[in-house]
Amino acid sequence: MKKRALLSVSDKSNLVPFAEGLDKLGYELISTGGTLKALKEAGLPALGVSEVTGFDEILDGRVKTLHPFIHAGLLARRDEDSHVKQLEERDIAPIDVVVVNLYPFKETIAKPEVTEADAIENIDIGGPTMLRSASKNFRDVTVVVDPADYDAVLEQLADNGGSHEFRKGLAAKVFRHTANYDAMIANYFVDITEEQDPETFTQTFEKVQSLRYGENPHQKAAFYKEGNVKGASIANAKQLHGKELSYNNIQDANAALEIVLEFPEQPAAVAVKHMNPCGVGIGETLSDAFQKAYEADSISIFGGIVALNREVDAATANQLKEIFLEIVIAPSFSQEAIDILTVKKNIRLLETPMEINEQDNKKVVSVIGGLLVQDRDNGRVLAEDLDVVTDRKPDASEIDELIFAWKVVKHVKSNAIVVAKGDQTLGVGAGQMNRVGAASIAFEQAGEKANGAVMASDAFFPMPDTVENAAKAGIKAIIQPGGSKRDQDSIDECNKHGIAMVLTKMRHFKH
Template identity: 60%
Template sequence: MVIKRALVSVSDKRGIVDFCRELSNMGVEIISTGGTSSLLSKEGIPVIGISDVTGFPEIMDGRVKTLHPAVHSGLLAVRDNEEHQRQMKDLGLGYIDLVVVNLYPFAETIAKPDVTYEDAIENIDIGGPTMLRSAAKNHAFVTVVVDADDYRTVLDEIRSGGDTELDTRKRLAAKVFRHTAAYDALISDYLSNVTGDPLPERFTVTYEKIQDLRYGENPHQQAAFYRKPLAAEGTLVTAKQLHGKELSYNNINDANAALQIVKEFTEPAVVAVKHMNPCGVGIGASIYEAYSKAYAADPTSIFGGIVAANRIIDGDTAAKLSEIFLEIILAPGFTQEALDILTKKKNIRLLDTGELDSAHDRTSQFVVTSIDGGMIVQQSDVHAIDPADLQVVTDRAPSEEELKQLLFGWKVVKHVKSNAIVLAADNMTVGVGAGQMNRVGAAKIAIEQAGEKSKGAVLASDAFFPMGDTLEMAAKAGITAVIQPGGSIKDEESIKVANQYGIAMVFTGVRHFKH
């Protein structure tokens, strides 16, 4: 077969003029619509209007123009089917061998902060997806292009053989169905949110590939990095990498965990993460002080870790950061002095996140977790505690300083893998117990890590104490105050132990399991 007629209608005009000029020079007849037709004509490329093919005018503000048998017969006719051939001939219809279509910019439209519902609906493409699906279904005979990056391959194959290869048409058809599926998923997500049904009977998600990764968690696992079409600023997928080699799968997981924790704080804060758990968190009057505290929290574990800051990294902080090996530093920016210092280290990755919002300012989104044969979906845990909601359950209430440290520890413990215990003092973590099968085990790890620093520290627990043994251990370590959700049938046992040792304890009424 030889490609003789092409139908071209694109909203993304990137490269379309040069593409169509080369098609025309090879003798391909070009049918086009609306703005694409006007552009090609202006550039001196011969174009046949869609109305000349259908014998019917574009109507209803262009809503109806390609939805016509003269178009879809040309796309769907099976070329080696004698009955199809006869019908095409009897009706005086022409074949369409190549379709080049991309769709109304729905994503760009709903991304506008002032978009109206009416504008969003008007930017739902109907004719475009219909043509794409018709052509892709009939890819045995029809070439369909939805991505400007494929123009060159198509031109090269037509030039060499008059038509594209079947394998190419199959690949392009698969891309079309991915494209239309993603387009419909975005529309359904928008309408589901508008109608207040974010967890509907069918949950469809779509993501765009950012890059292939060298491997996954382990070298024998394939992996890739994707982003949501309308990902918010100040997230890992929108961050700009300034220096260093490509991120790995594990880098991405750890960097995202660090970013989520540092967003909990409005004051200067630094978070160090290893294996998706914080190994050091500090806040201070400056980002230098915050990092100094995060480093001092666990100088051993931070080595080879990921560090996230919520302020621009200056020269003094960069100098201190450069003293040890770090995989990644994320921050809302870096001064030139900081970049000059840090880029001397060849392998460190520097990521500019742009301005970060705080956790309580973020709209609660949904977290999708794959399971074998399905997935589970939940709202993101962006709950922020109001100090006024704390319930003092012991004879002694926490002091002003203890309360400050308790709230600091509570912000951290919600991001530690359960069962989780965090010890805090002097605006920094001093002990972290993560991912244990029982709560007393998590407390033991945190207390052993803190050592002498546990004396006078406070303790945060992501869930209630099932019995009083954790409080016994905390008291012996010198811990003076505790924050926990409460709600155990043995709360009175824990309260009794706390009162026995003069520990102040508050209940939040909120649990923060993280698996």
């Protein structure tokens, strides 16, 4: 009996050469819809599925391959006599090769103006069913979902039908593919039904690259991205220059990007080391903003990651070139800037949009045996949200400085303190076990510049000791969430030293 191959694909890349190869190997071709038309236009002999089933497709093509003559041909075990006998009794021919890729659901829902009706029409039913049937029976059936595998499949089929292990590998790829497809559909329905905390949490990601190693050389790692990632994202970035990103590069780059997105109104520059900002500046020009970020901590920026929220021009590129940086992230680079920076062989240049993806509103963290899922910390504080609790009220310029510091401290690992003046950070105390320790680090880094500066704390002061130290450093205004039973002690300490203090009623723990 002549072997059969069923082909039904949305992605018709290299379809005809592959089908020609199957034809030369003696396979009878079965096909549907647009795939059948493409094969016939190429002069290939092919049967329509309706010719095989004796049943015309109905419901605008929704039902065409969901038929026993198709699925019995896929699922019948060739080594099971009863299966073979039943096929013979019903005059059903086995199907030996299945080549299917699915309706473009992912591409459909990525369209800005997609309707619910369009999305639902692009949920494939027959395709996944055929893929699963063929994959379950991989002992006898070769199943192909990826055009990149066409050449290898033809080589295997030419070698006595291919190996059991090869077919098993293709089946495994299919099940990953259909799981990914179903996960996108499930997530789409979570979104359109506005389901909160569904009983199962399904995430799907596509591989960007294997990494040389993880945080440390003895750890294996890979980088994956969400299927329809939009807007500002390292997963969405285009690398213009430099060697491959590492695990730590990606972590740091993401941290820098998240901070610079806090400042869309003005040119901003952020320098990051080990996922904490070491310098942040905003200015009238990008060059000015970077100079402030650099001067905030000219030691720690060495070997760091810099994120910028405007196109990198020649002036800024010349500044960047003067120090060793691992990565520069920006929405774009002028050709002059590229020419200047690519002289440095190893610096990575990444372009990514700076628009925040409002739909990306969940943050996922792995723990042993599980996941923590929460809303992203998109909390914003405006001047009118601040509660002034001290005798001295901050003036307009101090309010601007406080909000600037507040935007930065949100992204510093807790316990966190940020000292700032004007449009520039002066000291950052990160990841300390107590708030006094974080403040001490920030004050030490700021030095004499702390005199007349402002201070932000990511959480409340349980005791007035941090305020006492702030007074000694010359801090003139403080922004903090409030909420301690002993808030009044800190307020009194501020009043004692003439420090203005505002409460946000919002904390920014970052663990």
